[in-house]
Amino acid sequence: MPDPVVVVGGGIAGIQAATDLAEMGIPVYLIEKSPSLGGRMAQLDKTFPTNDCSTCILAPKITSCYNHENVTTYTMTELINVEGEPGNFRVRLKKRPRYVDEEKCTGCGDCLDKCPVSISDEYNMGMSEYGAIHKYQPQAVPNVAAIDASECLKINEDKCGVCEKICNFDAIEYKQKEKKFVVQAASIIYAAGYEGFSGDLVSDYGYKKHPNVVTSLEYERILNAAGPTDGHVIRQTDGEEVENIAFIHCSGSRDRRTDKNYCSSVCCTYSIKHALITKEHIKDVNVDLYYMDIRTFGKGFERYYNRAQETEGVNFIRSRVSEIEPGSNPGDLKLKATDDDNGYCEQEYDMVVLASGLEPTQQVTDSLQKLKVRTNKYGFVDMDEFNPLSTSRPGIFGCGVVNGPRDIPESVMDASGAAALAGQHAVLDVKDMGVEAAGDQEFRVTQNERTRVGVFVCHCGTNIAGVIDVEEVKEKAAGIPFVEHAEDVKYLCSSDSQDLIGERIKEHNLNRIVVASCTPRTHEPLFMDAIAEAGLNPYLLEMTNIRDQGSWVHKEEPEKATWKAFELIRAGVARVKNALPLERGEVDNIARALVVGGGAAGLNAARELANLGFPVSLVEREEELGGHATSLKHSLEGRPVKPHLDRLIAEVKGHELIDIYAGHEIKDITGFVGNYKLELIPPVPKEVRSDKDLVEIEGGVVIVATGGQEFEPLEYSYQDSEQVITQLELEEELSSENQSLVRDDCEEIYMIQCVGSREEDRPYCSRICCSQALRNAVHIKENHPDKDITILYREMRSYGYYEDLYRKARDLGINFSRYEVDNKPEVSRKGDELTLKYEEPLSGKMITAKPDLLVLAAAILPREDNLTLSQMLKTPLNEDQFFLEAHVKLRPVDSATDGIFLAGLAHGPKNLSETLAQSRAAAGRAASILSKEYLLTQATVAEVDEELCIACGDCERVCAYKAIEVNEEENVAEVNRVLCKGCGNCTGVCRPHAVDLNGFLNQQIIDEIETLLAKDDSEFAKTGGV
Amino acid sequence: MKMENSYKDLSAEIKEVAKKVLAEEDVDQLLGFAQGEFSGLTEPVIIKKAEQAQRMVFTEDATPMLSKYLLEYKEKKQAVVAKPCDTRAIAYYLSEDIIDRKNLVIIGINGCPGLKDNTACDECDTRNPVISDYQVGEEISSAELAAELKGVKYLLEDMTPAERKEHYSQEFARCTQCYACRDACPVCYCDHCYVESNQPEWVEEGSSADKDMIFHLMRTMHMPGRCVNCGACEMACPEGIDMRSMTTHLYHKAEELYDFRPGISPEQPPLLSDFSKEDSEPGFL
Amino acid sequence: MNKDFKQTIKNRPGGENLSLCYSCGSCTATCPVSEQVEDFNPRLIIKKSLLGFSEEVLSGEEIWQCIQCRRCVSACPQNVRFADIVRVLRELAVEEGHFAEDLEERLDDYDKEVLRYRLEILEEVLAGDKDFEDFSLKAGGD
């Protein structure tokens, strides 16, 4: 067993890191300071740029992480200090008292509404209230209550104690004390997250003073259907629906006075999200956004912005708001701003949302310093851009917003990357890692037995029994055909009840089980284990939900609720009687990674995987390794790239686990996760090449790191003038000895941004051009202060810390002017004299210049061969022809196809440091598969009846996972059990009903329907009720 | 009087083209219609030699869908005399890739004069072949077609749902579940039909009218995006039940909602294994 | 266009931060003069100075309209200190002889106007219709 890793922070970043490590077979201690997992993301309503429901996508991830056999979660726990060195840290932890026994509390919630105290609800940003004993959030994981000691009457004044009286599990422990304990860990991942801050300290926005001024996080809760206003956008002052709302960008960010000159990177896009969702909520609401530069630099964000502007009628006003004053009507707000044409302007609104930025809590910064982890001037982890995710202290890694402003996908990337690094200290023994092979456990053979169903009905204390007459339900259940044994139990989820189920199975030789209790979404795994323990195949279980969807929602109709419970059980029996014993299949998994592309991304991914102990085959079409990075002079922080790249290449070349296939072209790719096959064309001249020269390599995963390419501008006389070059060419120029272009006689330098980006036929932002231009300009200016440099831009997108670079550039006297896309600068050339004309929008002045050098920020393009590659890989590209991730938010490095991961420019524009981070993430994700000796297929997968199949191909067309395909030879559809996710879409569309879905068979559903609608209720209906 | 080609002219043309095809193309057989030697009725025939083509005809009784016969001999190379509705069925086969275009020589009938007693022909919106290698007869122009279809209502379109329910109660009382409708349908070609399955038992035993209704509703739900509205089902019914009205309704709805017409091109993906994010949600909550 | 204009300003005490401006408009938005006088737009004055339209800026009347309340200074997220820049611009204007004869009296009128406005505020406050909060005049500078 490898050594454990401690993950600090149970937000999305921590959860991802923990899950990846756990999947690698590494034990994880997951530390969360609040009472439940989920962090900030759990507070969000929707997520940009797809407007996915945040809970919907996060909840399953939390549950699977929390339930993972390799993850131990400590809530309300904080890290005190760390001793020792990588491989052997001693981590001292402090667990605050919850005053509720986590083992005993079942989250029934009986106590919640009985608590006489009411305190402000932290989860809802204080906009609603809950008791001193409360669940942090409705869908809390772990689903356990907690007591706020500072407010509890019992704890403070030894009064009340009502929760203790009510609790049926005696889970309340007023005497609980703080626990300090130590865990040993190979390495530590720090993912403690952030606070939102508003610029209120400095700008006169009257937050808190004007109740209708709210922060963006508060607004998330307001928009949320489960939030304090049930998702209605209404004012706190008068409960009126909002008709006219303003969003203020950079509220606190990009502001020297807050000592936060950095850009928080996410506010522009989430404000656009807020604007769009507000429009969805309220017909003809007026939405104004006040901004300085719109920074939608992420993948797909520019389209999102265009949509808001062009089709959704959101108004964008380019101005900071200086202050907010009370408006003419009570509760209204007057904003003072500047509009482009007329200068001063003021406007009144019903509600104003401050786009608060991201900052590390003081607490986080302090504990980082306690860990002897160097922080930067803003309190974030101080990170080496060539070694992202590593902190200044070996063995401690950062991920998520502690590393600096980030959105969710970037935090998730960080997490997987940090997992790849942390894992390297856990000394994995590759073979004995991972989930042990399935089918180890032999189950009783039940096929030829008479069906004997056992029904277990749970009281859940009074949660069920308080409404439903459980005894009666049990009696009636005993009379249902096929039922051998029926029993009611006070708490089925308690461990002794688990044993009881096991005994009954043996006693009555039961071969089907129906559990009538709470929701299968949380408890099915528990009961499946219980019956598996007793040697019964776990898929012979059926759960009926008589609590969450029974007693809890029909309090007023006990008789009907009782009757409904019985019907559900009867249907459950009918359904389970045709359940098949299912098993998760095993597929061999080749413990080798195939990395396509030998640039920075590919090299780095290969290195990390090899360092984790996995063999790697690295394929590069060029003879030389290094890719684009070779033409970069300096990083965006101004440090030379070459030494770092050389070291990386040397490491990869020297690593005994890495085979390099340089100069090899890919001919074909076949297979699927666990066993991919690459056919390579070696660097043998065509004429002498024969098929036997072809090289074949095999691996369990493929990492796509094929890079991108620079756009070749057709405008601005690039084609016909020596003095017009691209930023990349400028870099090469600057790295070459004789800098012919920046000679002394070159006095005036102009740079034009967004050349080929953010235009109709390429509606995406190339992300790095702004910072790159700034870096190059600053570099020149520092070495040649006399040179006059002007940057013509549309929006200055120096996100994150690059805002400091922007400020530095201005400080150095570099000129900045905007231009509008529909009024581009004009460049003409006479001999070698360039003339540049443009209109400065603010002053409306027509300006003419004679630049000696014109540098174009050319767009980053997807490689032309992306399409062919994607077809070979059977994984899709996005509308801009970059490789598409499986999920924009939560699976940013996974492709839509299992076992294929993405890194670097192949996935989309990003800078070197981001590329290195993402390639580490790809390595981390890949490792979570490679570490498994076998890949386990899902048990509930589709199955084809070859007799019935007519090979019409409907199933193949509707399958999003390429898991079912028509075999042309055999003329039948075939399911790939590894790829099938069990959604049943094929079963839904199949005309001859040849495809069926295990666990949800047509026969089972029909039986369920028929039983639910059976009419023989006469005798039971007369009685019952409580 | 419709302004399409006469059966006589078409028959003559078909004979000629058929001979040509049998002579020039290396087809194993040609599917067409001929005057039954004894019955005197118009019957489907398989012709293998050019001289046999002399017997070929095309009449108002050329009801059977030769397109469906094609599937019987998939592996052979066949020529077929195809009514426009047949060509649509064939285009549909191709879209599902269940028959090989290389094995087909399609003799399409232009300006199809329609069939006796087939109410579908009165509603027909495809009077020229959508796909063919040879053509007989004069094309009917879209203008003419439009003119003819003007004001034409499809089967039971004018009834209220309640009236239809009443109507079907009468109609399906006569249904004997003989499956003639299914067997006649060119796009019904499963080897084992769901109605014959007893695990699960989609349609329960017993020949009460409501069970018959279930059979027809379920059959119709196999049809959206497939039914080419040829009317074969109705023609085949020994009880003269107008079950076509159901498939026809979905035929028109698919066009109205998704601008989808089955079998107009071999490339188009079938209606229900495709979607658009902008699909409307009529009557959703 | 005068390329060196920007540098000239930056070289004078008070003008150092001129080029730090990123044109957010906070100065104009918070400026009591802009609120009254339509064409008075500090953001624009800075932009013009940066672009080097020295003639237009120095000869114009705007630079003389600032009442030096310094709200712009406290409102500016980049500490550009417009109020001080204006003083530099005024010096330069005088040096370069942009101080026309009639300017003095026009400025007098202007000052009177400002005085009147201030008294107006005072009266409203004394009359109790409003209090200073509503005008939220606060000392600036840092």
Next chain:
Amino acid sequence: MATAQQEAQNKEEEFEPKIIAFLCNWCSYAAADLAGSSRLQYPSNIRTIRIPCTGRLNPLLVIKALDRGADGILVSGCHPGDCHYIDGNYYARRRFTMLKELLEFSGVEPERLNFTWCSAAEGRRFAKIVKQVVDRVESVGPWQGFLTEPGFADGMEVGEIEDGEFL
């Protein structure tokens, strides 16, 4: 006890619609659970069948439910775009639209056929939907089957067959 009998008797008279609800596991079933943990009350008439995705639901199953006497149907999945399985609900949307068209064409009241979306965060919406669906179904009364007079063909058809031309 008397009251119990009383209730029981009333029960016979008053119409208690039976509604079969097909809920996708990831959004709508979760929403139903949230409605529970938020203790929102809704009528007990629905009988939920949990399916992985609305894409799993073959339209024939809905016909089956009506055949077996369900007074109403509710099918609810993830909102378009939110599908846990990428796009299952988009396919489902077309299938159900076609099904709805067919059934309504043949005389099934629209009130009985309810299709909608509900996210895991919309417990309140779920409770609202159930109430709404129950009201809709109650408004059209008990379901009597697809035909007005199910049963065997009576005499009158014979005449029709005689003058039918198919013999």
